[in-house]
Amino acid sequence: MESYVFIPADLEEQKILATGIYGTNLVKVRGNYDDVNRLCMELSGERNWAFVNVNLRPYYAEGSKTLAYEIGEQLGWRTPDRIISPVASGSLFTKIGKGFADWLDLGLLEGDLPTMNGAQAAGCSPVATAWAEGRDFCQPVKPDTIAKSLAIGNPADGPYALELAKSSGGSIDSVTDDEIRAGIRLLAETTGVFTETAGGVTVATLAKLAERGDIGRDESVVAVITGDGLKTLDAVRGSFESFEIEPTFEEFTTKVEANLVAAR
Numbered sequence: 001m002e003s004y005v006f007i008p009a010d011l012e013e014q015k016i017l018a019t020g021i022y023g024t025n026l027v028k029v030r031g032n033y034d035d036v037n038r039l040c041m042e043l044s045g046e047r048n049w050a051f052v053n054v055n056l057r058p059y060y061a062e063g064s065k066t067l068a069y070e071i072g073e074q075l076g077w078r079t080p081d082r083i084i085s086p087v088a089s090g091s092l093f094t095k096i097g098k099g100f101a102d103w104l105d106l107g108l109l110e111g112d113l114p115t116m117n118g119a120q121a122a123g124c125s126p127v128a129t130a131w132a133e134g135r136d137f138c139q140p141v142k143p144d145t146i147a148k149s150l151a152i153g154n155p156a157d158g159p160y161a162l163e164l165a166k167s168s169g170g171s172i173d174s175v176t177d178d179e180i181r182a183g184i185r186l187l188a189e190t191t192g193v194f195t196e197t198a199g200g201v202t203v204a205t206l207a208k209l210a211e212r213g214d215i216g217r218d219e220s221v222v223a224v225i226t227g228d229g230l231k232t233l234d235a236v237r238g239s240f241e242s243f244e245i246e247p248t249f250e251e252f253t254t255k256v257e258a259n260l261v262a263a264r
Contacts, residue, residue: 004049006036011148014231032143033088033152064092068099071222072109079104079111082215084206085224086198087118087127087172088150090157096224097164114222116164117214118172119205121145121197125174127158136162146177146235147197149227171214175204181239183207184229194229202226 005019009028020026029036037053044051052059072079079100085093097116103109120128123145126138138158143151155161165172175183180197183204188194195203202223209215229236243259245251 006040008032008036008148008151012232012234014233018231034140034143034154037152060091061095061098064095065099065102067092067224068096069103072100072103075220075222077109079109080114080222081219082115082117082170082221083224084117084119084202084209084221086147086150086201086226087120087161088152088155088198090118090127090155090159090161092224092226093118094157094160094164097168113168116168116170117205117209118161118165118170119201120172120174121147121150121180121201122174122176123147124151124153126153127155127161128172128174130158130162131165131172138162145180145197146232147180147201148232149196149198150201171209173205173208175201175208179204179208181236184236185239187225188229193225195225196227196229196232197235198227199225199229200235 002025004025004027006027006029007016007019009030011028016026016028029039031039040051040053043049071083083096085096087093093116097113100109100113104111104113118127118131120126122128124141124143124147126141129141130136130138136159138155140154143153145151161172164170180200182200183202183206184195184197184200186207187199187203193199202225206215206221206223215221243256245255
């Protein structure tokens with residue numbers, strides 16, 4: 001089938017390459033995800049095309065519910081105490097909650113609906129801002145964050161995300177770009193998983209909740225990591241040190257070991 005993929009023009013190169021290799025018609029739009037979504041809606045209204053991104057609920061929403069199904073299965077058919085998930089449009093966050101609710105209603109899982117904590121980047125945090133200000137609606141913002149996969153300034157499911165966080169006893173928090181980078185590194189160092197910026201948002205929010213005392217020591221907590229770090233290499237470039245030496249014992253001891261000792 002012929003396909004068109006519309007993306008923000010400044011999307012990370014790794015994501016562009018990983019999409020274009022499949023032979024689609026790749027269209028770069030000079031704007032953010034909100035601009036891309038508006039254009040796609042207009043085109044789908046004028047063309048006899050299937051529109052399969054977040055703004056057409058069935059494809060994305062039903063797929064997102066499978067995260068809850070897999071979590072329940074992998075935990076031995078029980079719900080975790082808490083879920084921490086990134087929030088962009090709010091669809092992933094709310095549909096994970098819906099997936100748990102569906103299987104609890106069917107008797108396929110034991111437990112209760114998990115406490116749902118949403119995670120946003122401070123540079124695009126309309127849902128977290130609404131939560132902090134006690135509002136049940138989101139005011140659109142212009143995104144400015146390294147977490148480009150979460151950069152939706154006018155989240156369609158924002159009000160539903162707020163409702164789910166409130167009803168489950170959770171929250172919606174935001175973290176800075178520096179905290180996102182720290183979250184990426186923390187996950188890599190402690191689990192061996194290299195995540196993209198959205199995962200860094202999740203881990204940084206997990207750390208914030210733990211430091212705030214919101215998470216009990218005995219809680220079962222699932223952090224939803226939604227993308228591979230190879231897709232957002234620019235976000236971590238320059239965040240660590242490397243050494244270049246000649247292949248000799250002396251070079252290693254004088255240029256590597258000596259510098260590491262001095263740094264300590």
